[in-house]
Amino acid sequence: xxxxxxxxxxxxxxxxxxxxxxxxxxxxxxxxxxxxxxxxxxxxxxxxxxxxxxxxxxxxxxxxxxxxxxxxxxxxxxxxxxxxxxxxxxxxxxxxxxxxxxxxxxxxxxxxxxxxxxxxxxxxxxxxxxxxxxxxxxxxxxxxxxxxxxxxxxxxxxxxxxxxxxxxxxxxxxxxxxxxxxxxxxxxxxxxxxxxxxxxxxxxxxxxxxxxxxxxxxxxxxxxxxxxxxxxxxxxxxxxxxxxxxxxxxxxxxxxxxxxxxxxxxx
Amino acid sequence: xxxxxxxxxxxxxxxxxxxxxxxxxxxxxxxxxxxxxxxxxxxxxxxxxxxxxxxxxxxxxxxxxxxxxxxxxxxxxxxxxxxxxxxxxxxxxxxxxxxxxxxxxxxxxxxxxxxxxxxxxxxxxxxxxxxxxxxxxxxxxxxxxxxxxxxxxxxxxxxxxxxxxxxxxxxxxxxxxxxxxxxxxxxxxxxxxxxxxxxxxxxxxxxxxxxxxxxxxxxxxxxxxxxxxxxxxxxxxxxxxxxxxxxxxxxxxxxxxxxxxxxxxxx
Numbered sequence: 001x002x003x004x005x006x007x008x009x010x011x012x013x014x015x016x017x018x019x020x021x022x023x024x025x026x027x028x029x030x031x032x033x034x035x036x037x038x039x040x041x042x043x044x045x046x047x048x049x050x051x052x053x054x055x056x057x058x059x060x061x062x063x064x065x066x067x068x069x070x071x072x073x074x075x076x077x078x079x080x081x082x083x084x085x086x087x088x089x090x091x092x093x094x095x096x097x098x099x100x101x102x103x104x105x106x107x108x109x110x111x112x113x114x115x116x117x118x119x120x121x122x123x124x125x126x127x128x129x130x131x132x133x134x135x136x137x138x139x140x141x142x143x144x145x146x147x148x149x150x151x152x153x154x155x156x157x158x159x160x161x162x163x164x165x166x167x168x169x170x171x172x173x174x175x176x177x178x179x180x181x182x183x184x185x186x187x188x189x190x191x192x193x194x195x196x197x198x199x200x201x202x203x204x205x206x207x208x209x210x211x212x213x214x215x216x217x218x219x220x221x222x223x224x225x226x227x228x229x230x231x232x233x234x235x236x237x238x239x240x241x242x243x244x245x246x247x248x249x250x251x252x253x254x255x256x257x258x259x260x261x262x263x264x265x266x267x
Numbered sequence: 268x269x270x271x272x273x274x275x276x277x278x279x280x281x282x283x284x285x286x287x288x289x290x291x292x293x294x295x296x297x298x299x300x301x302x303x304x305x306x307x308x309x310x311x312x313x314x315x316x317x318x319x320x321x322x323x324x325x326x327x328x329x330x331x332x333x334x335x336x337x338x339x340x341x342x343x344x345x346x347x348x349x350x351x352x353x354x355x356x357x358x359x360x361x362x363x364x365x366x367x368x369x370x371x372x373x374x375x376x377x378x379x380x381x382x383x384x385x386x387x388x389x390x391x392x393x394x395x396x397x398x399x400x401x402x403x404x405x406x407x408x409x410x411x412x413x414x415x416x417x418x419x420x421x422x423x424x425x426x427x428x429x430x431x432x433x434x435x436x437x438x439x440x441x442x443x444x445x446x447x448x449x450x451x452x453x454x455x456x457x458x459x460x461x462x463x464x465x466x467x468x469x470x471x472x473x474x475x476x477x478x479x480x481x482x483x484x485x486x487x488x489x490x491x492x493x494x495x496x497x498x499x500x501x502x503x504x505x506x507x508x509x510x511x512x513x514x515x516x517x518x519x520x521x522x523x524x525x526x527x528x529x530x531x532x533x534x
Contacts (some may be wrong), residue, residue: 052492055485099367101387105326108298120368120387140284167492197474199483202468207464214468214493216485225319225434226481 001025001035002042008125008147009065014075015046028122030059034067037173043074045173050215051079054102055216061173061219061231064189064260070177071187071261079166081107084128084148084156098127099142107142109162116140128153169266177261184237185214186262188247190254191221191229196260199230205249206234209242215228231253238262269300269309275392275414280354281437283341283413289516297326301334304440311339312440317482318346319434327438328486328498331456331527338454338528340370346433348374350381350397350424351415352407352515358423364502365394366409376429383407395420397489436533444528451504453498454479454527457517458488458496472516473501476509504531 002009002025012024025042027033036042048057064071074084075174081103086095097104097111098121104111111118119139121127127141128151141147142155178184192198206213212235218228236243238259269292270278279291292309294300303309308380315324331338348370352361364371364378365388371378378385388394392523394408405424409413415422445451459465473480479502503510505526518524 039433048309050487052487055325055487059335079492108296108326112296112298117389119389122368122387163489165490165492169493196477196479199480200470200474203467203470210463212463216483218483220317220319220322222320223432225432226436228482243270267443 002027002045004030004192005123006125008150010045012051013144014077017077018075028152030064034063034083037069039198046164046170048168049171050169051102052165053163056103057216064216069173070261071171072174073165073172073263074266074267077168079168080159081142081161081219082145082148082155083140084143084153085156086137087154094140096139098139100124101149103142104164106161110160129172150186169220178263180239181264182235183265185233185262186236186238186243187233189229189231190250191256192254199240202253203248209246211236211246268305269294269312270298271297272390273392273396275417277411278313280411280413281344284344298330301330313437315435316438317436320373320430320433321485336440337494338530339445340439340530342437343533344435346435347426348409348411348428349415349422349425350407350408351420352423353404354421355406356404358414360404364409364516367391370409372431372503373428377427377460406440406492443531447504447506448531449534450498451529452532453503453510453529454500456496456525457521459521459525469517469520472513476513478503478513506521
């Protein structure tokens, strides 16, 4: 199972929560996770799609547009961030804090209160490894308690996130999506012409059938500034009759529709 | 006029483009820009809201929910990134490149072609200042040409971004919003109950009046995982009769509505 980041990343926690002790393949970037599954080097990939405080993970959304992989499932993980330093460091020594920009954003208030300077790093667990390897005594990293254990580092503050309600939702990627489970979601991407009411007309295909929309996200069309693709999650399976009808009708109204997969909702 | 970043940041370029030679107040974070205008230390603030390749700037969206400031205008700036080194450095000396993760992402192809290693830094202009202050001869920064001038540094490559269509849209913040200009936009935030068709019903207030939606963005409600506030930009001024009627009707359907301001569209 491929994931982005170093050993001890939250994505690895998500894999352990759902699948227990399986073989894992750490990858430098989210794009590398998609490539690992596409090429068959990994059977599955697990990538973050959304955090309950910071919102969507843009790189995952953008990769979903390009890939031929399917969404096979989702995992929701409670995130508890720790401020982690070298074994000899005290909180009063720390002036800089390294982590992934999303983790820094989730701890923005605490970082300001502690008077620390936030420095972006490509990965949470990777920032722990870097602070260790460089022996930085004025710097700490934000990552999971598990990451502190893996690298033999010291937890200076446990639960440094600004909000208790910090969850990350991960997608499970595979070459094929899932059969009906009875409690399914379907994810798809579409775009509409740039005229008044076009998005409203598109959403009508779900509203008139009483299909619940659990998420809508817009992402820029890279070649055309200020135009957008819409990503929606709806309740139901692609083989349900009303979902098939709704998607069929949407395909006639939209400029394009891409179904990403149907899968069991996470708890 | 307050902006986020060091002198030479793209936000300062946006200020110069719109207002010319005015006094500026550099601020460490986007939240500090809002505070500077709220407290009266600055008359106006200029903050990035959206990039045409990378999408929305989450911190700005989240601050808009909390602030009592109004959106007074917008500025669209073409982003041209430069690779910037110390005056004695040559392109063939450079092995490492520092910049804000968004800027590095926008130059990913060029960085790979040049065989450089990308290192994340908190700010574009700040990375130029750091390469100068540390006297690094094997490292360069990615920032604006203006940043190179301000810090007396050398432009090694001009236009290093991968795509020609790289624009950032900035908002102008002020304690009061603007009178009608004849080519206005209105920005607002609302939320709806979590039932099928609720977003569709809300958008009906605009669609049935032929009001064009130029942007819709969803941001998580931080206290309640997997619920969202919607941010929309519509064409028209809050004092136009049809816009007033639409917002009045939305206020009856939605859980809350917050009008952020009406302002002239940027070019």
